[in-house]
Amino acid sequence: MSHRVDARSQLRILHVDLDAFFAAVEVLDEPALAGRPVVVGGSGPRAVVASCSYEARRFGVRSAMPMLEALRRCPEAVHRPLRMARYREIGRAFLDLLQAAAADVVEPVGLDEAYLDLGGNARSDRAVAALAQGLRRQVATELGLSAAVGVAAHKHVAKLASRAVKRLPPVVRGERGILVVPPEAEADFLGPLPLAAVPGVGPVTAARLAGIGLHQVADLRTVPRTVLRRRLGQAAGDRLLALAQGQLDEPVRASRPRRSISKIVTFPSDVEDRERLRGVVAVLAQALGDQLADEGLLARSVSVGLRDPAHRDHHRTSSSDAVGGAWSVGRQALALFDRLPGLPAVRAVEVSVQGLRPRNEVVQSPTLPFGCGDGSTPGGVAVGRRRPPVSLDAVASKLRTRFGPRALQPASTLPGAGARGLAGGVVGSLGLRED
Numbered sequence: 526m527s528h529r530v531d532a533r534s535q536l537r538i539l540h541v542d543l544d545a546f547f548a549a550v551e552v553l554d555e556p557a558l559a560g561r562p563v564v565v566g567g568s569g570p571r572a573v574v575a576s577c578s579y580e581a582r583r584f585g586v587r588s589a590m591p592m593l594e595a596l597r598r599c600p601e602a603v604h605r606p607l608r609m610a611r612y613r614e615i616g617r618a619f620l621d622l623l624q625a626a627a628a629d630v631v632e633p634v635g636l637d638e639a640y641l642d643l644g645g646n647a648r649s650d651r652a653v654a655a656l657a658q659g660l661r662r663q664v665a666t667e668l669g670l671s672a673a674v675g676v677a678a679h680k681h682v683a684k685l686a687s688r689a690v691k692r693l694p695p696v697v698r699g700e701r702g703i704l705v706v707p708p709e710a711e712a713d714f715l716g717p718l719p720l721a722a723v724p725g726v727g728p729v730t731a732a733r734l735a736g737i738g739l740h741q742v743a744d745l746r747t748v749p750r751t752v753l754r755r756r757l758g759q760a761a762g763d764r765l766l767a768l769a770q771g772q773l774d775e776p777v778r779a780s781r782p783r784r785s786i787s788k789i790v791t792f793p794s795d796v797e798d799r800e801r802l803r804g805v806v807a808v809l810a811q812a813l814g815d816q817l818a819d820e821g822l823l824a825r826s827v828s829v830g831l832r833d834p835a836h837r838d839h840h841r842t843s844s845s846d847a848v849g850g851a852w853s854v855g856r857q858a859l860a861l862f863d864r865l866p867g868l869p870a871v872r873a874v875e876v877s878v879q880g881l882r883p884r885n886e887v888v889q890s891p892t893l894p895f896g897c898g899d900g901s902t903p904g905g906v907a908v909g910r911r912r913p914p915v916s917l918d919a920v921a922s923k924l925r926t927r928f929g930p931r932a933l934q935p936a937s938t939l940p941g942a943g944a945r946g947l948a949g950g951v952v953g954s955l956g957l958r959e960d
Contacts, residue, residue, distance in 0.1 A: 536653045536676055536707065538777060539641040540683035541623060541660060542691060544671040546637035547576030550615055551605045553669045562586070562602040564595050569793040571872075575607055612636055615668065622663055626656070632777045638687075640680060642777035650707065657703040674703040680775045681724055681768060682706050682715065688722065711771050716743035723768065730757060745769035786824075787877030788813055795834050795870035802831070802871055803862055809876040810858035814851030817878065823849040825880025829861040832873040841865055842879075849884060 543549065547565040552558045562581035566574045572592040584599035596602055616636030624631050629644025643653065657674040664672045675686025686704040706714045719741060721731040733756055739745060745753070746769050753762030767773040788809045796802055806829055817824060827848055830840040841861040848854055858876050 536650050536678055537643040538677055538680050538683040539657055540675040540687045541639055542673050542687045543637040545576055545578050547612055548578040549670050550612055558603055562599050564602045565605050565607060566592050571791045618668060622667060626660060630777045630779050640777045654705050661702050676703060676705040678708045679773060680777060681773055682711055684724055718742050742769050784881060785877055785879040786813060786816060787875055789873055789875040791873040795872055797870050799867060802874060805874050806858050806862045806876055807855055810855040811851040813876055813878055814854035817849045821884045822881050823847045823884050824878035827854055827857040828877045829858050830875040831865055831868060831871050833868050834870050834872050839865055
């Protein structure tokens, strides 16, 4: 007698996660680092660790730890700066490899992890496990990197499975680089996990749950829905309850459009000079605007934030129908900065854009005077034929593309504006050339 198996209960979701990605790329490019403790991140008293090798983790080093603390714990660590262009290059190769695999849908999450949905491709559990191992071997052979793979019927379980694998160093786990969680084993697998480990549960949510005696996923199964809703809100409460009961069935999406882009600079020491801060805002806004133009995006709002030495954030936000390009973002960002309160000292500056969407319309940014619609210049000299106005954003982007990012800059970053020293350092931190 045959039984119909519900599609949601079949093993179909894979979560592939590269190990210690930034640090692994540094070892890949510099093989002499193999086996040595490697930490990747900024320098200075306020820099943090972005990634570290397993050798560094043995000394208690971890991501997001202050760099000074990491180097204190592991004095023999090799410190390497972030190289985002190289990481993006490897990330694209990783995504290409996954998209070539036998999957209906691939959903990238950052540069170093992705979900795969096998969809309607019927396979036995053994065949799915073999596919996962094949992907790990491909990543190792073609990219020279190590990956952990979680396999499950549900998206969140697959991610938690790969996390469980990653707790073992690659040298220890060997061929145990995958963890398969069949549907009938989900409750036992999820039950003892701390709530803080669940995707979507941050420190604040975990603390709220701990306040009512909830520490593990299993604890949620005995709590009335109304209690979770009252503590977390309806959407978050219902999601957590569905997760605990094995009823959370979130889909794998081919792409998840970004909602915002931000750039932030944390200064080595607190900054008091407001003109210097204004210059930094201008540089960050220029970088954001150029990124919007390069990626063909528009934004609905711009935000500027200052963080004081007590870690309090002060923000201002403006809305617009279509913000795109360095001129538009910069103009709004500087206007917002001027509305922020004068702080005695500033620890960090952030500029961000929100409400991103594809650039499927003409940006109504200010235009240059030449090429007027009536076929003449403002001075009345006729030109041969009618040409449309030229966008300042478009001209600025072309100039910087051809002559380098310092070819056209906000005046507040130039000599005499009181900002060049600090703004120049920010330009360097964003990976822009000093031409």
